[in-house]
Amino acid sequence: MIEKLEQAKKVILGKFGEMPKTLITLGSGLGSLLEKMKIEAEIDFSQIPHFKSATVAGHFGKLVVGKLGTQRVACLKGRLHYYEGYSMDEVVFPFRALAWCGAQTFFLSNAAGGIHPDMKPGELMLITDHINVMGNNPLIGANHEKLGTRFPDMTQVYSIELRTKLLEIADRQGVKLRQGIYAGVHGPSYETPAEVNMLRRLGADAIGMSTVPEAIALNHMGKKIVAVSCITNLAAGVGEGTLNHEEVLSAAKHIQESFSLLVEEFCNVVSE
Numbered sequence: 001m002i003e004k005l006e007q008a009k010k011v012i013l014g015k016f017g018e019m020p021k022t023l024i025t026l027g028s029g030l031g032s033l034l035e036k037m038k039i040e041a042e043i044d045f046s047q048i049p050h051f052k053s054a055t056v057a058g059h060f061g062k063l064v065v066g067k068l069g070t071q072r073v074a075c076l077k078g079r080l081h082y083y084e085g086y087s088m089d090e091v092v093f094p095f096r097a098l099a100w101c102g103a104q105t106f107f108l109s110n111a112a113g114g115i116h117p118d119m120k121p122g123e124l125m126l127i128t129d130h131i132n133v134m135g136n137n138p139l140i141g142a143n144h145e146k147l148g149t150r151f152p153d154m155t156q157v158y159s160i161e162l163r164t165k166l167l168e169i170a171d172r173q174g175v176k177l178r179q180g181i182y183a184g185v186h187g188p189s190y191e192t193p194a195e196v197n198m199l200r201r202l203g204a205d206a207i208g209m210s211t212v213p214e215a216i217a218l219n220h221m222g223k224k225i226v227a228v229s230c231i232t233n234l235a236a237g238v239g240e241g242t243l244n245h246e247e248v249l250s251a252a253k254h255i256q257e258s259f260s261l262l263v264e265e266f267c268n269v270v271s272e
């Protein structure tokens with residue numbers, strides 16, 4: 001593992017020089033942030049050792065470094081999902097590699113279905129905690145002490161300090177940012193209404209198919225994480241009608257503007 005991380009690091013730092021301290025991951029349909037960036041350089045996942053290529057529409061798989069506002073940041077456009085058939089190790093490898101290269105703060109985003117009645121399509125939810133319903137964990141297997149401890153604490157995966165900052169920014173910008181618990185499922189089928197009902201009773205406010213593996217692996221490495229869900233639909237059975245990926249992408253597009261403003265200001269603030 002460490003050798004693989006070193007190989008990826010060599011290529012990444014060879015391309016970008018120094019790794020920015022902040023990394024932003026853009027979830028489904030949230031790529032327009034890149035248009036706000038003054039791009040310095042970019043590299044396809046396929047060119048980085050041990051990075052697999054994303055296969056889903058709306059996720060391309062490239063790493064971009066550039067200026068967002070006044071700050072130099074890295075941006076992952078496209079992520080690998082467990083449902084694509086990748087192992088947990090493969091899903092989290094890009095995140096481990098960027099952390100290994102020196103990134104300290106990770107802004108994760110995703111598209112999610114709203115479970116709590118307050119989580120309506122078109123709104124943003126700050127993730128306060130998660131429920132792992134993926135039936136797997138990226139830390140299973142031999143522990144790599146150089147990455148982190150065997151039994152990492154998970155009491156505060158999503159940094160309270162960063163969450164407070166983001167809430168203040170949203171408030172200043174007049175963006176509604178609700179707070180809630182994200183349930184990470186493996187997909188790829190959407191949930192049944194009965195499954196959504198079960199997760200609601202277990203305390204989930206929104207549901208999606210990503211973020212949890214990355215958060216576990218980054219927390220293991222002691223990195224700071226903040227994560228936002230863009231609520232793209234009501235989860236199955238919460239509203240009427242059925243779900244499809246095109247609708248999720250199109251709803252995410254409508255939230256992009258307020259999402260981008262929030263992320264841009266966040267990068268300015270965390271780098272101060």
Ligand code: HPA
Binds near residue numbers: 113114191208
């Ligand atoms: N369920 C799971 N994943 C999702 C959803 C959903 O309703 N919406 C966007 N990603």
